[in-house]
Amino acid sequence: MEHPQREIRAAYADSTITVYQAYSPEIGLPAVREGRFPATWKRDRMTWIKPSFLWMMYRCGWGAKEGQQTVLALEIRRDGFEWALRHACLAGYARGVHPDRAAWQRQLKASPARVQWDPERDLHLRTLPYRSLQLGLSGEAARRYADEWTVSIRDVTPLAREIQALVGAGDPDSAARLLPRERPYPAGEEHLAHLRE
Secondary structure, X not given: OOOOOEOOEEOEOOOEEEEEXXXXXXXXXXXXXXXXXXXXXXXXXXXXXXXXXXHHHHHHOOOOOOXXXXXXEEEEEHHHHHHXXXXXXXXXXXXXXXXXXXXXXXXXXXXXXXXXXXXXXXXXXXXXXXEEEEEEEOHHHHHHXXXXXXXXXXXXXXXXXXXXXXXXXXXXXXXXXXXXXXXXXXXXXXXXXXXXX
16 A cells, blocks of 8 residues: 555544653553653653554564663544644754754744654564654643643553564564554644645
């Protein structure tokens, strides 16, 4: 199936979208238990959320990387996610999108969110020829994410390990059946026009 070069693909419902992050157990486990980030989670730092499960698996090594052993699926409000997109800036300068580098740097400094388009991954975590969204949240966006947009937090580390084991055992079909069902997210041009590279 043909995919657009840059497209948000995600598991989503009428009012929520699922994004992924990976943390140390000291942050991840209390977040799951309490349904919100613990006080040790720094609201003043940039935090990156990923709608793509397999891109998250690539980033955290199926939950094996140091400080990323607890993989979280966070259901957040779609209106919050779309607010972040509207207020985001590309993480890198793109000729044709920004008048010049200085304008991009000003926009980046003023934006509470930033977007990076990274190569999507397959079940073996190999690069695919199209890209997936990574959304960085800071300042107001990070605070809203933690305190207003998050609806639920689930630990999907066991799912990640099960899928990895099936891939390792040479059973990609069974592994694929366990993947979250991600489909193109209906973000209109008003959300994405300024985020195309």
